[in-house]
Amino acid sequence: MKIRTRYAPSPTGRMHVGNLRTALYAYLIAKHEGGDFLLRIEDTDQERYVEGAVDIINRTLRDTGLVPDEGPDQDKGYGPYVQSERVKAGIYKKYAQELIDKGEAYRCFCSKERLATLTQEIEGKTISVYDKHCLSLTPEEIREKLDAGVPYVIRQNNPQTGTTTFHDELYGDVTVDNKELDDMILIKSDGYPTYNFANVVDDHLMGITHVVRGNEYISSSPKYNRLYEAFGWEVPKYIHCPLITDENHQKLSKRSGHSSYEDLIEQGFLPEAVVNFIALLGWSPEGEREIFRLPELVEIFDYHRMGKSAAVFDYQKLRWMNGEYFKAMDPDTFYGMALPYLKEAITKDLDLRKISEMVRTRIEIFPDIKEMVGFFDTLPEYDTAMYRHKKMKTTEQSSLEVLQELLPVLEETEDYSNDALFAVLKDYVAQKGVKNGYVMWPVRTAVSGKQTTPAGATEIMEILGKEESLSRIRHGISMLREAVN
């Protein structure tokens, strides 16, 4: 049988990386076996609905490559794929009625006030268990309330004895006492289904074979199983994904600043790197390779190799991985993407393409560029102490000497290409009988004003050109003269 998985987000804002990973795994499980991946919008919560959130979902799936085979825009006969539209089609009402007829569900007319009397406070947490009060209503009483227009919900009628077991592909069998099974609400008083109900109905109707979802649903899954059984439907395979946490092992929240895919893109990460990284959070391939693009993941993904324990989102490692993608990227593509960041840092007419290549193997995320290349634009203020370098055996004194001796030579040099400049400096080094660094360090310091740069002295001078290079060296000389005296 063809595998069918779905991603069923709630349109409530940005896409959480945990949800994105769930979508990724659902996609990979289906695609690895040549199956279908579908998108279903679970907009049954009127209050949390956020305008534009569906667009975010679509855009994110498109940008990450997790393109659904079916969804709101591509109805392959299982639609509609938006739950609010399914509500209008009367789908959930119909199935809820079927459960009522079977005695597996019942209408509950309890007021909020009465429900409030059922709640209790335990260790700061509010807990409420419904007492099946409305289950004992007679048909006449129900008729009466219905006619009077008393609002009601429909609840699942769970047994209070025995146990219920469900099977998860990763976690194995999970068994709970039926007395733990609350009579959860299936249809809300506004007529919309709850996640608990809509999810089961739709997964069945849409022919979902593997239900991939977050681990937070594991404890309610027995209740979903009872629903499947009540309908006489085949239970799908369940694959619950482990949680993603922050560095404090708490659920990754907005406060972390990088809880959503959008956050990460804004911070300068590449979609491929994000996908690669989250794929490895809770799953590992055979072998030692870690860099995989989506098609490669499809090839090798095996959900049996998924983990069960929560994983910390390691921002540091994501940065590293993003850098790996830069290194593997072809220079033109990188240049195109880096350009806006380069322009932000450099307003002068310099060879940005060359600078782009300098930076490509040195940054981890795009915003790193600014700090790295700003000195090309304007020489930063710096302290002459920077001319002192133990390993290079340089001092302010020695630097002054080198720069002074080099200045006339560089003034005479016409060819300011990297190779030519390098040859000039090498000549001087040889003639002086010192190590390269003894000369290169002061020159680079003078033309950059920085401790570290994304290129060597002569490469920098090539970019800056003769005039600017000389002016910076002269400035260095005058600073050093002052410092030495």
Next chain:
RNA sequence: GGCUCGUUGGUCAAGAGGUUAAGACGCCGCCCUCUCACGGCGGAAUCAUGGGUUCGAUUCCCGUACGAGCUGCCA
């Protein structure tokens, strides 16, 4: 509180009843080098805990601790 799930270095993790317990990020050192980065080499660092079972358990079982999730007319 109850229920459910989880626990291999700081982090992601492989692994298996007997291994020198992989690899990666990060960290440290060395090499390369016109600084840094890249690249190369090396290092420190892990089986939560107490009982069993076993010739032998980090691996299997039970308890404990810790963590997380659920306990919503949210999903």
